[in-house]
Amino acid sequence: MRSKEIFILSLLVFIAGYSKAQTINIPIETKSNALVLQVNSNKGLNIIHFGEKLGDPKEYAQIPSTYKQAEDYTGVLNSAYTPSGSRNLMEPAISVTHADGNNSLDLKYVSHNIFKIDENVTLTSILLKDPAYNFEVTLHYKTYYKEDVTEQWSVIKHHEKGNVILNKFASANLYVKADSYWLKQFHGDWAREMQPEEAKLTHGIKTLDTKLGTRANIFQPSVFMVSLDKIATEDEGKVLYGSLEWSGNFRIDLELDNQNNLRIIAGINNYASAYTLKPNEEFTTPPFLYTFSDKGKGDASRKLQSWARDYKILDGNGTRLTLLNNWEATYFDFNENKLFELIKDTKKLGVDLFLLDDGWFANKYPRNADNTGLGDWEANKTKLPNGISSLVREAKNNDVKFGIWIEPEMVSPKSELYEKHPEWVIKQPEREEYYYRNQLVLDLSNPEVQDFVYGIVDDLFTENPDLAYIKWDCNAVIYNAHSSYLKNQSHFYIEYVRGLYKVLERIRAKYPTVPIMLCSGGGGRVDYGALQYFTEFWLSDNTDPLERIFMQWEYSYFYPAIVSANHVTDWGKQPIKFRTDVAMMGKLGFDIVVSELEEKELAFCQAAIKLYDGLKSTIWHGDQYRLANPTEGQVASMLYIDESKSNGVIFNYLVGNRYGDNSKLPIRLKGLDANKKYSIKEVNLYPGTSSSIDSEKIYSGEFLMKIGFNPDVNARRTSVVLQLSEVE
Numbered sequence: 001m002r003s004k005e006i007f008i009l010s011l012l013v014f015i016a017g018y019s020k021a022q023t024i025n026i027p028i029e030t031k032s033n034a035l036v037l038q039v040n041s042n043k044g045l046n047i048i049h050f051g052e053k054l055g056d057p058k059e060y061a062q063i064p065s066t067y068k069q070a071e072d073y074t075g076v077l078n079s080a081y082t083p084s085g086s087r088n089l090m091e092p093a094i095s096v097t098h099a100d101g102n103n104s105l106d107l108k109y110v111s112h113n114i115f116k117i118d119e120n121v122t123l124t125s126i127l128l129k130d131p132a133y134n135f136e137v138t139l140h141y142k143t144y145y146k147e148d149v150t151e152q153w154s155v156i157k158h159h160e161k162g163n164v165i166l167n168k169f170a171s172a173n174l175y176v177k178a179d180s181y182w183l184k185q186f187h188g189d190w191a192r193e194m195q196p197e198e199a200k201l202t203h204g205i206k207t208l209d210t211k212l213g214t215r216a217n218i219f220q221p222s223v224f225m226v227s228l229d230k231i232a233t234e235d236e237g238k239v240l241y242g243s244l245e246w247s248g249n250f251r252i253d254l255e256l257d258n259q260n261n262l263r264i265i266a267g268i269n270n271y272a273s274a275y276t277l278k279p280n281e282e283f284t285t286p287p288f289l290y291t292f293s294d295k296g297k298g299d300a301s302r303k304l305q306s307w308a309r310d311y312k313i314l315d316g317n318g319t320r321l322t323l324l325n326n327w328e329a330t331y332f333d334f335n336e337n338k339l340f341e342l343i344k345d346t347k348k349l350g351v352d353l354f355l356l357d358d359g360w361f362a363n364k365y366p367r368n369a370d371n372t373g374l375g376d377w378e379a380n381k382t383k384l385p386n387g388i389s390s391l392v393r394e395a396k397n398n399d400v401k402f403g404i405w406i407e408p409e410m411v412s413p414k415s416e417l418y419e420k421h422p423e424w425v426i427k428q429p430e431r432e433e434y435y436y437r438n439q440l441v442l443d444l445s446n447p448e449v450q451d452f453v454y455g456i457v458d459d460l461f462t463e464n465p466d467l468a469y470i471k472w473d474c475n476a477v478i479y480n481a482h483s484s485y486l487k488n489q490s491h492f493y494i495e496y497v498r499g500l501y502k503v504l505e506r507i508r509a510k511y512p513t514v515p516i517m518l519c520s521g522g523g524g525r526v527d528y529g530a531l532q533y534f535t536e537f538w539l540s541d542n543t544d545p546l547e548r549i550f551m552q553w554e555y556s557y558f559y560p561a562i563v564s565a566n567h568v569t570d571w572g573k574q575p576i577k578f579r580t581d582v583a584m585m586g587k588l589g590f591d592i593v594v595s596e597l598e599e600k601e602l603a604f605c606q607a608a609i610k611l612y613d614g615l616k617s618t619i620w621h622g623d624q625y626r627l628a629n630p631t632e633g634q635v636a637s638m639l640y641i642d643e644s645k646s647n648g649v650i651f652n653y654l655v656g657n658r659y660g661d662n663s664k665l666p667i668r669l670k671g672l673d674a675n676k677k678y679s680i681k682e683v684n685l686y687p688g689t690s691s692s693i694d695s696e697k698i699y700s701g702e703f704l705m706k707i708g709f710n711p712d713v714n715a716r717r718t719s720v721v722l723q724l725s726e727v728e
């Protein structure tokens with residue numbers, strides 16, 4: 001949360017007063033990496049190095065200016081924040097129309113500050129000004145030393161005699177030098193989130209973007225990685241991970257230039273969003289987040305995961321609640337008695353919380369299907385004559401907690417809210433309404449709507465102080481983008497997200513720790529801008545465990561297991577053991593009809609939840625090592641190990657059915673202490689089955705990492721969970 005910056009501790013180094021004809025190097029370093037900026041003799045601020053850092057920072061001064069030739073042709077290719085309309089002819093980071101109508105911008109170095117926020121976090125701020133116009137940009141680089149992570153954003157301001165239009169306003173502009181670049185990007189749709197594609201970047205611009213407004217990531221999330229020189233593997237190669245901390249339209253341009261270097265320009269999508277900036281007003285872009293590793297994708301992802309737990313995700317190092325959700329068990333068809341039974345089943349199963357999903361609200365237009373009632377957040381009197389409080393009480397009587405689903409940003413055309421406040425609804429006044437999942441989006445740029453949305457959550461907690469969990473859904477994109485509140489429609493997409501964050505800030509100010517799941521019809525809105533307010537996210541409505549192995553694998557590059565909400569459901573053909581094993585790889589939940597489980601199935605689930613209690617700390621807080629990639633062989637294998645390297649858990653699955661393909665066995669373990677001794681025991685066995693793994697054997701960490709271990713996954717043992725324990 002931004003408020004963390006309040007903890008700024010010490011040391012303000014102020015380096016101002018630029019002396020003529022002198023170059024200044026500004027190395028922005030983390031433990032292993034450096035982004036080196038250089039102020040050249042024209043006061044231009046350029047990037048001269050991005051990647052591994054040098055032992056002696058003085059040597060950065062000797063980096064040859066390989067971009068000189070390019071200056072003659074196209075302005076400055078390696079600008080740290082590329083302005084447009086003067087000498088630069090490449091994709092700009094910023095493009096403006098000044099108060100006098102002039103379209104040109106030049107930005108020159110003025111000064112920089114280095115704030116050491118604490119032992120690990122440093123904020124470097126660099127002020128740039130246009131010599132011809134009273135216009136300035138401050139570039140901010142917040143580095144997390146240990147994790148090798150940087151958050152970069154810009155603050156744009158002017159003192160001109162009228163408004164300035166910001167036509168483009170990126171958060172960050174990077175310049176990377178390698179022989180070749182390999183982009184791994186993701187695409188998706190409902191129930192098909194995080195589908196990876198990896199390809200060589202060719203010259204020109206590759207754009208990753210979204211214009212969907214809300215549920216912005218459903219077709220394309222903002223996370224990506226770029227391997228340098230060759231495709232990085234799990235353990236080798238240079239790779240940059242990037243993402244924008246913004247829950248709305250984003251745009252990331254990857255431009256391979258005529259010098260064969262890669263320009264990365266990332267920020268809010270300027271599509272339909274030219275921003276009118278008043279004199280003295282500040283426009284702060286969202287942070288662009290990146291990390292770099294020269295040790296492969298695994299190292300990069302562990303850095304990002306550890307940063308996310310320590311600095312970004314709400315309660316990232318805390319605990320989480322296991323739960324039973326009723327969505328797939330009942331859909332909209334339930335009443336108080338049925339829910340009372342499910343609450344009892346929650347207790348019987350042994351999870352912490354019962355989560356009531358969609359369908360509990362609205363009276364004039366009862367929410368019995370997905371086309372009515374959104375916006376009318378009072379309990380439906382037919383289904384729940386005694387309201388939510390009686391359910392919360394029943395949960396308490398059964399010694400479990402109670403959570404509830406809401407979709408507060410949305411409105412059904414058939415709702416009292418729509419009838420009362422048509423002006424709160426996003427729609428074009430002169431055009432026919434167009435629906436996504438039969439619903440429309442509320443105009444969060446309007447402070448009255450912000451109050452309303454905040455009030456939904458606040459009322460629920462005020463009326464039910466024992467309410468312990470919220471699932472916050474968001475199922476529609478924004479069609480016909482138009483706000484009847486805003487005077488300037490070009491501000492709409494930005495003000496929507498700002499409005500959403502204002503509401504979430506208010507909720508967190510009053511309810512700082514209550515767990516809230518970020519859901520968007522699945523993983524339609526997963527980003528670190530949102531995750532600072534949420535404790536977990538719903539990856540996808542697709543819970544087929546086979547699909548989930550692949551999907552969780554891809555999400556895990558960017559997000560730690562503690563935020564990954566995985567539920568056991570009836571999707572897919574795998575037995576309950578397989579489904580439970582897969583769900584245990586993050587934050588475990590269930591969405592099944594407990595009363596329909598066979599005796600053995602129920603006994604298995606109950607035992608699995610107890611086992612999970614002992615493993616969850618390693619899964620949530622430990623380091624994750626990808627051992628066998630499901631896209632590359634018959635077996636998927638993922639290891640989690642705690643900080644002391646004493647306790648681990650390895651999940652192994654059969655994902656292919658080709659006869660006799662043992663080429664990837666045994667599986668070499670990673671991240672262990674070579675000098676420690678370990679035993680490996682198979683856990684989470686289905687009742688009545690026995691393990692083929694000899695848990696009496698002792699192995700050195702060295703053996704397990706150099707020779708490996710065969711989890712004995714086969715057609716009769718399609719999912720195998722192994723507990724790794726240090727033997728003294």
Ligand code: DGJ
Nearest residue numbers: 327357358473521522541
């Ligand atoms: C979409 C979510 O992803 C589901 O889990 C469920 O909550 C439905 N919405 C309810 O409408």
